[in-house]
Amino acid sequence: MAANNTSAFNCRAITGGTAWSNHSYGRAIDVNTVQNPYISGSGAVYPPNGAPYVDRTRTAPGMIHAGDVAEHAFTSRGWEWGGSWDTPIDYQHFEKP
DSSP states (O other): OTTOOOBOOOOOBOTTSSSBOGGGGTOEEEOOTTTSOEEOTTOOEESGGGGGGGOTTOOOTTOOOTTSHHHHHHHTTTOEEGGGOSSSEETTEEEOO
16 A cells, blocks of 8 residues: 555455455455545554545545546446545545445
């Protein structure tokens, strides 16, 4: 994540859990992980170098915002966006349940 890689297939457990992640089945993608960090229920930010991007009033290149082209491209096709979750908040994450 710290390297800001966009990735899809990754056979692993859900962050902080034991169940398989949708990444394990090729049904999830993480986009621009630094500009779109994961925020745990306790407030930890991953990757840590994504902390400045927790401020979603920013409009830096690569950031995903509700209603923008990237969010619409996925959600209009039935994908869920982790940026709309209450906890954790996963701005980088899209998944097709």
